[in-house]
Amino acid sequence: MDNQLQTSERFKPPKTRRDFLGLLAAWSAIAAFVMAILGAFRLPMPSVFPESDSRAKLGKPKQFTVGAQTYFAKQRLWLYRDEAGFHALSSVCTHLGCIAERLDDGQFSCPCHGSKFDEAGRVKGGPAPKGLIWVELSVSPEGWLVADTLKEVTPGTKLLA
Amino acid sequence: MAETDMKNQPSDAKPSEAKPSGRAIGEPGAVRDFAGNLAGTPRTFRQTLIRHGTPTSDRAKSQAVFTNFFLHLLPTRTHLHAIKATTTLGLGVATLVLFVLLCVTGVLLMVYYKPSVEGAYGSMLDIMHVVPTGNLMRNVHRWGAHAMVACLMLHMARVFYTAAYKSPREFNWVLGMLLFVVTLGLSFTGYLLPWDQLAFWAVTIGANIAQSPQELTDALGVTSVFDVGRMQKEVLLGAHYVGQEALIRFYVLHVMVLPIVASILIAVHFWRIRKDGGLARPASADTADSGGAATADMTPALKTYGLMAVMKDKTPVVNREMRNTIMTWPNVIYVIGAVTMVTTLAMLVLGMWFDAPLREMANPAVPENPAKAPWYFLGLQELVSYSAFMGGVGIPAIVVLGLALVPYLDREREDVGVWFSGAQGRRVTLGSMVFAVLVVVGMLWFTVRNGWLRNWEATAHVPQIVITFFNPGTVFVLLFALWSVAVVKITRSTRMGAIALFTCFLVGFVILTYFATVHRGPNWDFYWSQAEWPVH
Known part of the structure; x- marks a missing residue:
């Protein structure tokens, strides 16, 4: 006993095959445990969302005259039609998800932390990190104007319909 | 006090002796025993539930704590300092x-x-x-x-x-x-x-x-x-x-x-x-009153279970007075009970x-306007109104990590158990309070009055990343950190630096919480009081 104790203090004995296999077993068990934990955390990450169909019919294009500005409360978006075509701005504030209010001059103001956006959704003030989202618009085969609230287009993109 | 007491049952608590088997069938003794056991059940049940007698002797008081699952977290004797209100x-x-x-x-x-x-x-x-x-x-x-x-x-x-x-x-x-x-x-x-x-x-x-x-x-x-x-x-x-x-x-x-x-x-x-x-x-709590040696049995290194049965040295301390300690039962139990009831x-x-x-x-x-979180999150809400990431994730992470690391960064051993670690600490606390009040109130005043980068002509279009890392919130944190480093340098003490930092964050938390509770209204605009909020 004493002898062993003294040797181990003086120098590290070389690893034997048994030590190696022991370490291998220990690390395999640790790896398996970590993978199991990670695997368990896969469950709460949804693969299908309750809002999976994020598309909504807004109406027939001819319903909206040039210059029309319409709000869709459920989709939280403003639909505009001008000479260049249709575009839709999401009123969900890019800061922390409140709904920005559209003021009389067409600019947006968020009630939660005072972010300000201009008519085109560009940030004018406050903490918002980026401009309001331009929502993807399309025309369905049946001729409906459809907005997909989870899809974004480059600001300035307009739909001719 | 010694752990071995646990195994020694007091003699009065022993259940009645088991009778030797081999009694002839029909002998009346067994029935008499049964009747006696039945009559004695309330007593024997109580004796098996609470194995010590009424806690009147020090030994029974000790067992009252020691043999109770819920109380065994407490020591059988407690240092007097521990039950002082302060x-x-x-x-x-x-x-x-x-x-x-x-x-x-x-x-x-x-x-x-x-x-x-x-x-x-x-x-x-x-x-x-x-x-x-x-x-x-x-x-x-x-x-x-x-x-x-x-x-x-x-x-x-x-x-x-x-x-x-x-x-x-x-x-x-x-x-x-x-x-x-x-x-x-x-x-x-x-x-x-x-x-x-x-x-x-x-x-x-x-x-x-x-x-x-x-x-x-x-x-x-x-x-x-x-x-x-x-x-x-x-x-x-x-x-x-x-x-x-x-x-x-x-x-x-x-x-x-x-x-x-x-x-x-x-x-x-x-x-x-x-x-x-x-x-x-504090060290003085052991020597002050009775002038005797430190109560060695209270220090962890000499606890019997601290030995973990691996050494032959350091036997349980005996024959040494447990100075400055009192029986946990009933003194500490009264204190805990009083706090619970209040x-x-x-x-x-x-x-x-x-x-x-x-x-x-x-x-x-329709969003609530203003949508205010519970009070303890309002300080953070003020910070997220500068930058969502730094206010909501960055700064809280820095504060929590910074606080968690305090005992590893300040390893001075002096003045444990002394409020503010003495006169110097009280001065540093007071100084840090003044500093933090000036910084936070000053920054809030500046921000409410002048806005921040986006409100100024020259910097209206700076990229978001600049605002993320340079906003009133990050400025507080930076100033607090610099102040603490300065305190460490001047006092040559990491404990003083820690006091400075902690005081700054505490003051910052209190002021931001107050400010967001009282002075922020619809659209997160500044108002002196809720009476000024616009009607809508």
């Missing part, structure tokens, strides 16, 4: 009592509460207006939650200012920080459950804070490949917006996951107090006199 102010026990009260009232509320978008708000109304004692239970639950956060923070300040985080208690301080985070998590998850307007919008804001690392990944241009913000939000909500999935997730976290995590952490936290040698006390009474009185608020039912189409 040592702990009873804050740790009060926090535990509040946790227990919250568990009890919470389980009662669960009897009627329905975690569904359709049912939640209605069940809240039922609890408030129909369920017998439902309103009181809900009030106690709500005020208890507020009180628990308050007691926990005050307890943290007490531990900090009495330098009780120092060796060997470093890790227990870390456990305390974990409990702080878990408690805030419990508050936040509970906030959604009433499903009223405030709940819905406060949690919408919270979930988007979880998403705010996008501010950083967007600036780096890596959001499309590595979108940790979106991942966090999706795990939290189970959807893109707050809805049924979010409600059930918050419910599971609130009534199951977090209480279990908290219970385990609390158990370890309390166990370690004992293993670390009881409550921190805390419970306070919650009951609050619950009977003040009703917990409930707004109109959640309406995803």
Whole structure:
């Protein structure tokens, strides 16, 4: 006993095959445990969302005259039609998800932390990190104007319909 | 005191001797024994339940603590310093009592509460207006939650200012920080459950804070490949917006996951107090009164179970007076009982006199204006109004990590258990308070009056990343850090630097909380009082 104790203090004995296999077993068990934990955390990450169909019919294009500005409360978006075509701005504030209010001059103001956006959704003030989202618009085969609230287009993109 | 006592049962507690077998069938002795046992059952049952006699002798008092599952966390004798009112102010026990009260009232509320978008708000109304004692239970639950956060923070300040985080208690301080985070998590998850307007919008804001690392990944241009913000939000909500999935997730976290995590952490936290040698006390507490030697048996290195049966040295200390200590039973039990009763009474009185608020039912189409979080998150809400990422994720992470690391960065051993570590510490605390008040009030005044980068002509179009890292919130943190480094340099003491930093953050927290509570109105604009809010 004493002898062993003294040797181990003086120098590290070389690893034997048994030590190696022991370490291998220990690390395999640790790896398996970590993978199991990670695997368990896969469950709460949804693969299908309750809002999976994020598309909504807004109406027939001819319903909206040039210059029309319409709000869709459920989709939280403003639909505009001008000479260049249709575009839709999401009123969900890019800061922390409140709904920005559209003021009389067409600019947006968020009630939660005072972010300000201009008519085109560009940030004018406050903490918002980026401009309001331009929502993807399309025309369905049946001729409906459809907005997909989870899809974004480059600001300035307009739909001719 | 010695562990071996546990095995020695007092002679009067022995159950009646078993009779030798081999009695002839029909002999009357067995029936007589049976009748005697039956008559004696109440007594023998009590003797098996409580194996020591009435705690009148020191030995029985010692056993009352030692052989009781719930009390064995306490030592049989407790240092006098530990039950002085100014040592702990009873804050740790009060926090535990509040946790227990919250568990009890919470389980009662669960009897009627329905975690569904359709049912939640209605069940809240039922609890408030129909369920017998439902309103009181809900009030106690709500005020208890507020009180628990308050007691926990005050307890943290007490531990900090009495330098009780120092060796060997470093890790227990870390456990305390974990409990702080878990408690805030419990508050936040509970906030959604009433499903009223405030709940819905406060949690919408919270979930988007979880998403705010996008501010950083967007600036780096890596959001499309590595979108940790979106991942966090999706795990939290189970959807893109707050809805049924979010409600059930918050419910599971609130009534199951977090209480279990908290219970385990609390158990370890309390166990370690004992293993670390009881409550921190100054060296003078051992020598002052009786002028004798230190009570060696109270130091962890000499505890019998500290030997762990691996050495032959350091036998249990005998024949040494346990100076400055008193019997735990009944002295400490009285103190704990008193704190428990005062805390419970306070919650009951609050619950009977003040009703917990409930707004109109959640309406995803119209945000509450202003949508204010509970008070302990309002300081953060002021910070997120500068930058969602730094205010909601960056600065809280820096503060929690910074606080958790304090015992590892300040390893001076002097003045443990002394409030503010003496006169110099009191001066540093006062100086830091003045400094922090000037910095925070000055920055708030400047920001309210002049706005920030985006409001100025020359910098109106700076990239978001500049605002993320350079805003009033990050300026506070930087100034606090510089101040603390300066204090370390001037006083040549890491403890003084730690006091400076902690005081700055405490003052910052208090002022920001007050400011956001009183002076922020609709659109997060500045108002002197709520009376000035525009009518809408």
